[in-house]
Amino acid sequence: MKRSKSLRLSLLGVTPFVLAGCGAPSQDALIYPDASDCARDGQLSSALCTSEYKQAYRTHLRTVPRYKYRMHCADDFGSTCERQTTGDYIPTMQGYMLATREQRDQGMSFAPVPLYLSDDGDYVTGDYQDIDRRSRSGKIRVPKHKTVKPTVKTTTMTRGGFGSRAASFGSWGG
């Protein structure tokens, strides 16, 4: 291959996990509009519902798509767009997706994911992966890649061989 197998961004946005595509394994997840709805459903404790909501909201602030024009935001997220003090338009967080009790018990849980409403009224992620109808709440089944934690910062990525000449700058100019 003459191209990289996988790339991602840490700062500019959440890279779509396109490679997981069709036939990807699916798993359970919970979706709720807010922490009180989560608590009412009774599958998770009220405290967990709240802390997960806060975490999803922090992720929202960090990774939400930002638009220069309201029109462009509205094209994607309908009437849920709001203006920030920076002048950008962003969709308002309308819900969150979180790991189930069973997943937590098995140590298989994932970081809560902020959800938005598409112009069609579906729950979608910030990079517009369709999750489910808005009317749904509680346990759903989603392809596993949709619950992958959005990364913000990573450290070293290496692959054998490349860059050794860059390291030994001495090979130049002789």
Added chain:
Amino acid sequence: MQRIGMEPRKHWQRQAESLGFSFHSMNGDTYWDESACYRFSLSQIENDIETPTEEIHQMCLQLVDKAVHSERMMDQLCIPAVHWDLVRNSWLDREPHLYGRMDFAYDGRGPAKFYEYNADTPTSLYESAFFQWLWLEEMVNTGKLPPESDQFNLIQEMLIEVLVLLKKNRLGDNPLYLSSCKDTAEDFGTVEYFRDCALQAGIDARFIYVEDIGVSTNGQYTDLDNMTIPALFKLYPWEFMFEESYGRHLEESGTLFLEPPWKAILSNKAILPLLWQEYRGHPNLLPSYFESDKKSSDLGSRFVKKPLFSREGANISVYSEGQCTTRVDGPYCTDNCILQQYHPVPQFNGNHTLIGSWVIGDRAAGIGIREDSTAITRDSSRFLPHIIEDREL
């Protein structure tokens, strides 16, 4: 090499905006254009682009080594004499460089012809390195392109590797400041993408506008919190920094610059006649001369006149039988020019196509393609993705 019409992905604009590619359209015109792509065979990429890119890069490094020891050449390069030591020392100290982009005219047959080396402040990095890659991944994933489709694109991966080495060998835990001028969405986008890669390499990467940089009492460059700037990536040309008032602090500042001062030699079109002097007849080089020098007949009666310093096609004019036939106006001084044999970029469906070949560290890392409606590629050009596919269509 072919140009193939493609169906644009429905959500590409949304995707571009959510991933930091705010300059996908400029002045109402599309810049990122996925309504077509270019298809290459593997041997076209490897033999005609990748290999010559690395070879010309090595020729360029030889030229730098020669130039820093020759006042005559430094003079021909129009580098101010007061900065010769800075340039020379940055080379002798082996200050690292990260990236550059060579422009080639290539139509799929015969040797690609080297136009120039954007070795100091190249743009179109994000769209070449990331968005083009993402396009292919999605096209393959949705079955619109066959699974064996490939692309010459290791740009981001190799960029992160050279940034990891920069941290290891030079930066340590010191912050790297990244800088562009205010009010340019494209430059800002490119620098933010660079910062993204630097963060992935584990570097403490901070943004500062060129205009916001200060100088301390003892001549060190400072950020807005009055902290000194140990290392600065600047998307701002050396020829400007040499001339500006802060230019006199370049040596005493102790700042490590990226690209390093010696790149001022390569981003300069004076390398074209200098390369032709050193490597006359090289299949990838076009005959080139200083305007003021004696010209040989290999220049031909049609040639292109380029200022030593210009970007995005500005101030380039085409001469035929002594008459100027095409001219792009621009802000650059046209006192010092070079002449290069006329060798227009090829046309595909009426589009003029230029290949940008990326050099990361000292390796050829991938390509990006720009199209324009005229023979001179300007900042109004469009960027198109490419694929490698050996199968017969």
